[in-house]
Amino acid sequence: MQRKMKHMPERQPDLGNVGAVNRMAASRHRLLLTFGLFVGLSSGASIGQPGEASSPPQKSTQATPICAYSIINTFPHDPYAFTQGLVYDNGDLFEGTGLWGESTLRRVDLETGDVLQILDLSPAYFGEGVTLHDNRLIQLTFQSGIGFVYNRDTFAILDNFTYPTQGWGLTHDQQRLIMSDGSSTLRFWDPTTFVETGQVQVYDDQGPVIRLNELEYIQGEVFANIWLTDLIARINPTTGQVIAYIDLTGLLGPGPWIPTPDVLNGIAYDSENNRLFVTGKRWPQLFEIELLGCPPLPVFVDGFESGDTSAWSAVVGSG
Numbered sequence: 195m196q197r198k199m200k201h202m203p204e205r206q207p208d209l210g211n212v213g214a215v216n217r218m219a220a221s222r223h224r225l226l227l228t229f230g231l232f233v234g235l236s237s238g239a240s241i242g243q244p245g246e247a248s249s250p251p252q253k254s255t256q257a258t259p260i261c262a263y264s265i266i267n268t269f270p271h272d273p274y275a276f277t278q279g280l281v282y283d284n285g286d287l288f289e290g291t292g293l294w295g296e297s298t299l300r301r302v303d304l305e306t307g308d309v310l311q312i313l314d315l316s317p318a319y320f321g322e323g324v325t326l327h328d329n330r331l332i333q334l335t336f337q338s339g340i341g342f343v344y345n346r347d348t349f350a351i352l353d354n355f356t357y358p359t360q361g362w363g364l365t366h367d368q369q370r371l372i373m374s375d376g377s378s379t380l381r382f383w384d385p386t387t388f389v390e391t392g393q394v395q396v397y398d399d400q401g402p403v404i405r406l407n408e409l410e411y412i413q414g415e416v417f418a419n420i421w422l423t424d425l426i427a428r429i430n431p432t433t434g435q436v437i438a439y440i441d442l443t444g445l446l447g448p449g450p451w452i453p454t455p456d457v458l459n460g461i462a463y464d465s466e467n468n469r470l471f472v473t474g475k476r477w478p479q480l481f482e483i484e485l486l487g488c489p490p491l492p493v494f495v496d497g498f499e500s501g502d503t504s505a506w507s508a509v510v511g512s513g
């Protein structure tokens with residue numbers, strides 16, 4: 195697979211065949227084989243890093259566990275929202291949507307799905323990941339290399355900044371913004387200057403995990419949608435190792451839904467009440483889920499402890 199492409203054509207925003215993707219989601223690697231040529235030819239996000247070529251890609255020595263889920267609550271979701279960013283904070287659900295000419299920043303009523311506040315982005319921008327840091331909403335754009343900073347309450351633009359990669363997902367661990375660019379790299383940014391301060395390569399037992407999309411930092415882990423699959427990766431942000439996958443195959447029922455739903459994307463966490471929310475692009479529903487049946491996790495060599503599945507699941511399930 196080609197791994198050092200410099201340019202990526204416009205991401206196909208509407209795959210139109212989620213069912214096919216769903217059927218393949220349980221086997222990420224079969225999917226990678228299926229889409230390998232496509233990704234290799236079209237994924238220009240800088241998968242390889244300078245100086246990286248001499249060292250073989252990391253790989254977990256044990257099979258990556260897969261967690262199941264159960265649905266706690268089902269909420270309405272705007273079926274025309276092409277979800278690219280999802281954040282929950284203190285009773286507010288914030289959502290960023292994409293597509294050229296349709297991108298928005300929203301405040302959404304969780305219970306009803308009603309859009310309470312909306313900001314339309316310039317048609318020049320394809321909105322991507324969103325996070326909330328220090329009462330500022332931050333939103334990436336796909337290929338424009340610019341991010342926007344908004345007042346949490348008014349959505350007034352406070353600032354903007356530039357970055358050299360594509361923009362996909364965004365979250366933070368208080369000290370650092372954490373972003374994805376479609377490759378296997380998570381990048382860490384200073385939350386005030388937006389200067390990159392580090393990065394980590396994400397891997398599982400098969401090697402690098404590409405197409406990291408929407409992100410959420412949860413109890414020491416980074417949760418990441420894997421674009422084109424129904425999988426969420428639980429990532430150790432120190433090492434990049436995928437601790438486990440959550441397989442959300444079948445989460446959205448078969449419909450019929452109008453419009454046709456696109457892929458799973460969007461993770462938000464209510465830290466006060468330990469509620470985990472997920473949805474998808476043009477999904478008519480948003481779900482509160484809990485994790486079930488996570489098998490024993492790998493033994494970590496770096497002292498990373500929050501991947502204790504039983505404790506983690508118990509905490510999430512308690513909400």
Ligand SMILES: [Ca+2]
Nearest residue numbers: 280409410461
């Ligand atoms: Ca998120």
